[in-house]
Amino acid sequence: MSLPEKSCNILVVEDEWLIALDLSMLVEELGHVVIGPAQTVANALKLIETNAIDAAFLDITLGREKSFPIAKKLEELDVPLTFVSAYTKRDIPPPLRQHDLLPKPLPPPLFRSQLLKMLGQS
Secondary structure, three states: OOOOOOOOEEEEEOOOHHHHHHHHHHHHHOOOEEEEEEOOHHHHHHHHHHOOOOEEEEEOEEOOEEOHHHHHHHHHOOOOEEEEOOOOHHHOOHHHOOOEEEOOOOOHHHHHHHHHHHOOOO
């Protein structure tokens, strides 16, 4: 597998450390930089304020919080995002349902193709 010409900043928002580690490793294997992983809404919003984000993978449930405020902020910045969750589209508020939803656990080939799609490289 060849590395990209330009490294991108990929935000990972996941509160389960093993899944966050897996996603982070996949991002790095593809030659990109992991921003995070963030485990809370507040932490993710701070990372968005202090880093240029090219794409994001968001778990829907972060402890007692939902990642929807993060998704709304990323939308404002025109950052492509994908939800990664065992939830269904019906569990996502209607204004955010246009974003892709991938299953958890996320198979590496599906992750790779989704990241390429979000970066406009598919």
